[in-house]
Amino acid sequence: MAAAPAVQVGELAAFGAAIYAALGVPGADARLLADTLVQADAWGHASHGVMRLPWYARRLQSGVMKARTAASWVVDAGAVGVLDGDDGIGQVLAAQATRSALQRARAHGIGAVAVRRSNHFGTAMFYSLMGPPEGCIVMVTTNASPAMAPWGGRDKRVGTNPWSIAAPAGRKPPLVLDIANTAVARGKVYLARQKGQAIPADWALDASGKPTTDPAAAIAGLIAPMAGHKGYAIAVMMDMLSGVLTGSRFGLGVQGPYQSEHPSGCGHLVLALNIAAFIDPTQFGQRMEALVDELKASPLAEGRTEILVPGELEARHDAHHRREGLVLPRQTLKDLSALAAELGVQPPWH
Numbered sequence: 001m002a003a004a005p006a007v008q009v010g011e012l013a014a015f016g017a018a019i020y021a022a023l024g025v026p027g028a029d030a031r032l033l034a035d036t037l038v039q040a041d042a043w044g045h046a047s048h049g050v051m052r053l054p055w056y057a058r059r060l061q062s063g064v065m066k067a068r069t070a071a072s073w074v075v076d077a078g079a080v081g082v083l084d085g086d087d088g089i090g091q092v093l094a095a096q097a098t099r100s101a102l103q104r105a106r107a108h109g110i111g112a113v114a115v116r117r118s119n120h121f122g123t124a125m126f127y128s129l130m131g132p133p134e135g136c137i138v139m140v141t142t143n144a145s146p147a148m149a150p151w152g153g154r155d156k157r158v159g160t161n162p163w164s165i166a167a168p169a170g171r172k173p174p175l176v177l178d179i180a181n182t183a184v185a186r187g188k189v190y191l192a193r194q195k196g197q198a199i200p201a202d203w204a205l206d207a208s209g210k211p212t213t214d215p216a217a218a219i220a221g222l223i224a225p226m227a228g229h230k231g232y233a234i235a236v237m238m239d240m241l242s243g244v245l246t247g248s249r250f251g252l253g254v255q256g257p258y259q260s261e262h263p264s265g266c267g268h269l270v271l272a273l274n275i276a277a278f279i280d281p282t283q284f285g286q287r288m289e290a291l292v293d294e295l296k297a298s299p300l301a302e303g304r305t306e307i308l309v310p311g312e313l314e315a316r317h318d319a320h321h322r323r324e325g326l327v328l329p330r331q332t333l334k335d336l337s338a339l340a341a342e343l344g345v346q347p348p349w350h
Helices: 009-022 027-042 050-062 090-108 186-195 215-220 229-244 281-296 312-324 330-343
Strands: 072-077 080-084 110-118 136-142 146-148 163-169 172-179 266-274
Touching: 009 027, 009 050, 009 330, 027 050, 027 090, 027 312, 050 186, 050 330, 080 090, 090 110, 090 136, 090 266, 136 229, 146 229, 163 281, 172 281, 172 312, 186 215, 186 330, 229 266
Parallel strands: 080 110
Antiparallel strands: 072 080, 110 266, 136 163, 136 266, 163 172
16 A cells, blocks of 8 residues: 655645635634644644544534634733633634733733633643743643543543643753643544554553553543543642633533534633743743753663653654655545545645
């Protein structure tokens, strides 16, 4: 079988934007939504990439996610804001919240913006990385539909509830963390199913509570928490920040992007710290450079060739994929082609 064709990042983003525009999403919002997905692929996180494009499309078509995002401020008080997303597009709302948090941080030293009644927003680091160019550290949290059991329980009640932190690092690339609190992001299980591949036995449990390597059984069952009880506890606290505090849904009330029947109700929280309010930014940059150098100077463990810092691998993937293009799973190409034919959009691989 011939290898799937490589698709250039820019062409794929333009295609995604055309799909969403055909579904009534305004041009700038359509491009942002597409960019977040393609950027995830470019970073090497195909689990959050254009594989999800049809999922969002179905939610737009059913009306549970509104094509025109019309958010309103519930609270607009200096350093703090609360944004009601009115079931709009999660990516648009998260970007708006992050821009507002940065603006508030420039004025007050710190900015905190909560978002309620939103939708899945893609990859959290897309928004946290908006902070370093502005001289800020940004933390982003969100909640998700139930995927794992409470520690000691046996049914789905806790979401993966991802979070991200990004910080500038002087003359070095920003340090950025983006993690779910499960052993693996649920999207990686869907990606394995898309590729027809087995998953590691420590990723998930089937519906009977036994470890499974079958991604379909894992989706029907439970995703394991990272680090045992610690992952469960962190996920609960992220739900508190993203759902309870924001006035959005939490726990069993949150619906995922994998279905198109119900509004999501998920929430987000964006925290921005203006570095200049805490320490001289030049000094901060020098200290961050020293931290990175200190980490990389560690003697290598057996079998290891280098030490990476958070975000470094994604930056390498991004440079490679923007140069060489993206090779998508054949099932993803098939799904995208079917959606494109339905909407009268020409895919770049035809």
